Amino acid sequence: MSREKILAAVKFNQPGANPLPDMEVLNALTDIKTDLISKYKTVATAGGTFVHEVSDFNGIKVILKNDFKPEVKIISALDELSDYIYTDTVKFEDGHSFADVELTILRTNLGVAENGALWLTEKQMGSRVLPFIAQHLAVVIGKDDFVPTMAQAYEVIGDADYGYGSFISGPSKTADIEQSLVIGAHGPRSLSVFILS
């Protein structure tokens, strides 16, 4: 059987023991908790994300009302934004039924200042395809939910049990044609992030 043959060949050929490196020094070097929001805003904006600092959910509603026409299909994972279709009511639907979604609104508890990445699990997405298939994506995050780097992000995630999770750091993009950056490849054409104070 191939499995046994591969494992035997690997075992026979692999070098002698080499320990895993200690990551404490590295992680301590990166654990700088100052100006996380301004660092996040700089990186995220450079990556094409629209960042809004809002004081409450009403602030989010005002911006979304301005950006999206009332007749478009919007799915929201937040109780506080109840004018829209709630993810819990559609999460068992087949992913293909979301093909006409204009905007998906999700809530995260973890953002990374160094690279603009926002951690979203399947539970927070409702359905895995929702943050990808929608024409636009909006994510709500609390002002205290930022960590400096990916090192701290994985400390927060720890041994969490999820079926699927993704770090999303901006709108879908490509530079495959002559290295010209084009926003809106296969996923959302925009990412709006609302930082709740």
Next chain:
Amino acid sequence: MSTATDKHHPQLAADFNRDEPRVNWHDETLWWVRAKRDIAAHKLPEWELLRETASQIKLNVLSNLSAYLEQFEANATKNGVIVHWAQDAAEHNQIVYSLLEQRGISKMVKSKSMLTEECHLNEYLKEQGIDVIDSDLGERIVQLANEPPSHIVLPCIHKKKEEIGDIFHEHLGSAKGESDPKILTETARQHLREVFLTRRAALTGVNFAIAETGEFVICTNEGNADMGAHLAEIHIASMGIEKIIPKRKHLGVFLRLLTRSATGQPITTYSSHFSKPQDGSEIHIVIVDNGRSIQLGREEFRNSLKCIRCGACMNTCPVYRKSGGHSYHTAIAGPIGSILAPNLDMKKYADLPFASTLCGSCSNVCPVKIDIHDQLYKWRQVIVKSGYTPTAKSMAMKAMAITLASPTLYRMGGKTGRLVFKYAPFAVNNKFNPWYNQREMPKAPEQSFGEWYAKRKGAKN
């Protein structure tokens, strides 16, 4: 898509060099990507420690690979994922085909996977009547052009937008003469959206597979891997045995290095962690050896298995930039490809370790600190000892060895050379001398150092 050619790197590079403005553009564009990598790396004071840590984690992986593979398999299985093992490309392709055939699936969407390029999966499936569409924009472009990717991160970096416009006009119905990247990308978006929504099977590569949890991570900017996988009833993920990392927290090292090294971005748009299948769908992982376990046993070359496929060594390589990815006639081009390919077929790829100036820039930018240029140098020795060098090169080397071993011959050779340069430059400045290609030969000095020294000594006495 394979490069079916009997030509070796020098001839293929010469073909690429016929269009000088294109070579210059290719060279400058890749150097620009390299410069972006530098800016990103220099922003992190801990960059070198990060590289060292990544390198050590990968060394630990290589040392314990069999145990990690078993651990990964056990955890993935616990998560409800089905794991398959393939010793070689043929077995990998056969597994993928049988998964599709059992379900009566004849069309599949595929996101970027260099392993499937290595295995020539697309050609194989086509022969079995399976239609495969590559969903990464660059890969879709080269697929429509009936070419292999020329770069592992930037698959169509050798193509100009006007050529892409022509391809899209022919295959996707964009307006004739349209070459605006925005409009062409939108055309591909509409075309591929239809594909994502109608495919029952999706195949993806794997960037990292975590032994501790059984999950695997796929990084894209376009979101194509996720669109394909989440909308399909079966997701097949193909991975080489070396993609394993021990713990989830180690992603905090590798995800910080990968895109900064690749394109200068701080992270890809999407870093997706697949742990369990969605309700009503399946995830299958095919773990592929295809010569990797042999490379693991080659002490001098095993570090090449640390590679995380960022492409930094290609962007920085003066030979790659000026000869183009297709000149390497293998799935993974550039410096790293030139140390991986001879392991698969030493005779066929005997030219590749010589396609380097050994300047060492590749090793300097490698995020996992692979000693790439040292390995290129070592491969040359293995290849020469195994008798795989081109005849012209071995004859020249033999003549050189005889000359250098004899002071009389050496002096005679030097004198003749200088005379030829002086009185008969056409004898060397011609197309039969490869050193003259794209170069002017230098003026020969009047005398050798030996002659000058003897004269000077005579004058002093």
